[in-house]
Amino acid sequence: MTTPDTLPAQTQTQTHADVAMAQRRSAELELRIQEAPGRFRVLTGDRPTGRLHLGHYFGTLQGRVRLQDAGVDTYVVVADYQVLTDRDVAQRLTEHVEDLVLDYLAAGIDPERSTIFTHSALPALNQLLLPFLSLVSVAELRRNPTVKDEIAHSRQASVSGLMFTYPVHQAADILFCKANLVPVGQDQLPHLEVTRTVARRFNDRYGQGGPVFPEPDALLSAAPLLLGTDGTKMSKSRGNAIALADTADETARLIKGAKTDAVRRITYDPAGRPEVSSLVLLAALCQDREPEEVAREIGDAGSAALKRTVTEAVNDRLAPLRSRRAQYAEDRAYVRKLVRAGNERANAVAEATLEEVRAAMGTRY
Known part of the structure; x- marks a missing residue:
């Protein structure tokens, strides 16, 4: 299976050009955030597959807290449905979700200023996946380098159809709340480009009354790469990471x-x-x-x-x-309560967006 490291030279050159452009754009965005943070809405999050580690802390968590504290409207998704993309079952999922939220709170994510919610609790968000999939071809999904890499490193004998829809599902995550800013690493740029493509095509096809969705910008992280204790990429699944919850x-x-x-x-x-x-x-x-x-x-x-x-x-x-x-x-009931509160806030946003989508598509009966 071809991975991003073995892409044709022309594609690699284009990828480098895309990264350079994203870096320049990110520098511009940082200045605009300082000037008017209220004009931005961020969507970010993680799959609940285990406790977060130092790589997450320096790579993403600090940045999320910084944006939140700057006054950016921040949505943090606990992507529990996406656990199923490369796993047969979602074992200990409730525990993993709560552990993830505990790591968020400990790192400084404030549930009063950031909306923490779970994938599976937002029916309207997941319903957006169907019209969004109609806007993307199978060939485009197969060419996505991040999907290729995930499949190549999958621990399963076969790959579910959910893996191919992964980038479009992420588009639904981002667009349900009309986020216009997404903090990503360089490897996630292809996923965000799918989101931008979905937004653009939806607006072109159905947005006669004006654009329904923004085309979100990537905010590239400047965080350096931390290796795991075995000298390879730090990863929860490889057992080479120092978890934030470790003693x-x-x-x-x-x-x-x-x-x-x-x-x-x-x-x-x-x-x-x-x-x-x-x-x-x-x-x-x-x-x-x-x-x-x-x-x-x-x-x-x-x-x-x-x-x-x-x-x-x-x-x-x-x-x-x-x-x-x-x-x-010590108070897991409080953790569950704040997740429910976040789900309620996010659900209201998702329902409003889905209603707008129905109106644009002419499916309000």
Whole structure:
């Protein structure tokens, strides 16, 4: 199966051009957010497949809290239906949903200022999937590089039809609330382009009275890549991640076993020494310092000193977060209550959007 890494050269060139354009556009958007945050609505979220980890924290959670605190209208989807895209069953789903919300609250997502909701609780959102699918061809879905990559790395013997609809389902997530801004990594740009295509085609076909949907912009994350403790991509499913909910002792154990190299002097060289550099970067992020400074400070003390530094930095940074999480975890009824409240708010928005779609399509009987 072809993956994004083996795309034809022409396609790769276009992808690089798209990324460069998205980076320039993101810089412009950041300035506009500072000037008028109330003009933006963000849709972001996660699949509830396990507890969030440090990669999520520095890659997405901090950015969501920043946008929320800036005054951007923020919607956070707990994408429980999308768990089924590459899994036969959704085991322990209720527990995973609650754990995900606990991580959100601990990181600073405020349910009074951000709408936290679950996929499965919004019938109107999911009903949008049907007309949206009519606007996208099977060939376009097959060509989506992110879908190709997901299928290539799927743990199932066969892939369900839901996997192919994944990008269009995400379009429904984004467009139901008419989000005009979506924080994404570079690998998610093809998914967002599907959303923009769906919005444009719907408006062209049915928007005689004016556009129904915005064409949302990508807000590219500037967060650097953190490797897992085994030197590969940090992932919940690979068991190589430090979860936000891990204890200080669990964190120390994971970092102690992290992969490094045989060179004693610690340097920051992401290309030449990726494992060591990822640990240096993690300490720097936790301490709000430059990685080169952290590396110079450790110098010839070696990997053992590096791991001690990282352990202290991570545990110091996560201590208040873990404390908040533990407090929220004592009252799971409150967590369920705030999710229900978010579902009610999001449902009202979804119903209004679906009614507008019915009016535009002429399906109000």
